[in-house]
Amino acid sequence: MSSCAIPSFTIRMEGASVAEFSWPPRSPLEHALVAGAYGVREVAPGIFLTEVRNFELIQVMARRGKGAELASATTARFGMAAPDVPKAVSASDVMLIWSGPDQFLVLSKGGKYTINTLSQAFSQSASLSDQSHARAWISVSGAKARTMLAKLSSIDLHPTAFPIGAAAATSIDHTSVNLWRGDDGPDGQAVFNLLLFATFAGSLWQTMLDAGAEYGVDIRHSEEFA
Amino acid sequence: MRIVCPFCGERELGEFSYLGDAKPVRPAAGAPEDDVFDYVYLRDNIAGAMSEHWYHAGGCRAWLKITRNTLTHEISSVEPAAGAGAAEVGA
Numbered sequence: 060m061s062s063c064a065i066p067s068f069t070i071r072m073e074g075a076s077v078a079e080f081s082w083p084p085r086s087p088l089e090h091a092l093v094a095g096a097y098g099v100r101e102v103a104p105g106i107f108l109t110e111v112r113n114f115e116l117i118q119v120m121a122r123r124g125k126g127a128e129l130a131s132a133t134t135a136r137f138g139m140a141a142p143d144v145p146k147a148v149s150a151s152d153v154m155l156i157w158s159g160p161d162q163f164l165v166l167s168k169g170g171k172y173t174i175n176t177l178s179q180a181f182s183q184s185a186s187l188s189d190q191s192h193a194r195a196w197i198s199v200s201g202a203k204a205r206t207m208l209a210k211l212s213s214i215d216l217h218p219t220a221f222p223i224g225a226a227a228a229t230s231i232d233h234t235s236v237n238l239w240r241g242d243d244g245p246d247g248q249a250v251f252n253l254l255l256f257a258t259f260a261g262s263l264w265q266t267m268l269d270a271g272a273e274y275g276v277d278i279r280h281s282e283e284f285a
Numbered sequence: 286m287r288i289v290c291p292f293c294g295e296r297e298l299g300e301f302s303y304l305g306d307a308k309p310v311r312p313a314a315g316a317p318e319d320d321v322f323d324y325v326y327l328r329d330n331i332a333g334a335m336s337e338h339w340y341h342a343g344g345c346r347a348w349l350k351i352t353r354n355t356l357t358h359e360i361s362s363v364e365p366a367a368g369a370g371a372a373e374v375g376a
């Protein structure tokens with residue numbers, strides 16, 4: 060989600076006028092996302108496209124020679140190790156997603172693992188970067204999800220090649236994304252998650268709608284941390 | 286052409302960007318001007334196996350050192366470039 064300043068002006072009698080800014084988070088898809096049906100409507104939707112809003116996303120990068128320290132700090136903080144291969148692991152309130160050698164993403168519900176709550180734990184071993192408002196999080200599921208994504212991604216997303224918990228740093232439509240497969244949905248279908256750069260989110264969103272139109276798309280947004 | 290990134294696995298060429306020859310070594314400070322000129326501008330035009338730097342720009346953003354045959358595009362080795370994965374090796 061990107062932030063947008065809404066200035067509210069307060070005139071102070073005794074001094075100069077002071078502009079006070081509040082920064083309510085807004086989704087980069089706020090205008091592009093129209094909840095409801097898209098594409099063919101004669102059939103049950105083959106694709107469920109959900110934007111998940113209100114999350115914390117912190118990039119953690121190990122400092123030089125500090126891999127072992129980071130590993131123990133991670134286990135101490137989250138009770139699980141960060142993946143050192145392209146995978147995503149999760150607990151009830153947090154996901155650790157591999158994003159490259161010596162680095163991973165900490166994804167949690169808004170207000171949970173903020174950069175302030177993590178900076179102390181990793182101060183000796185890693186550099187942190189707050190990406191919470193720099194990405195849009197899209198979840199793609201449904202019977203035709205993999206078929207639709209196959210039009211955009213060169214990665215093999217077949218269950219044998221991309222099982223639950225698999226993750227990838229890859230490109231879709233020439234744009235870098237983080238992609239991972241979460242737990243299957245209640246309908247038994249695979250759920251693919253994408254983190255998109257906020258400024259590219261509108262473009263990639265439209266690309267996914269175009270790719271999915273022929274299967275029927277059900278569009279939603281949610282604040283539920285999956 | 287596909288490249289097997291040591292961190293990500295096999296990926297299409299479009300995810301990578303090419304830097305070039307991995308052989309040139311930066312001359313020491315105070316080296317003769319000719320050495321610096323060679324380092325900056327002069328490259329061998331190799332027909333055969335060549336050591337190259339590639340960047341997995343559309344993936345894990347690691348630098349890679351790749352041995353590629355410029356005649357056939359056959360890649361015989363891919364390894365992290367110096368510094369990639371530095372948290373483990375401390376290099």
Ligand SMILES: [Zn+2]
Nearest residue numbers: 290293341345
């Ligand atoms: Zn890679």
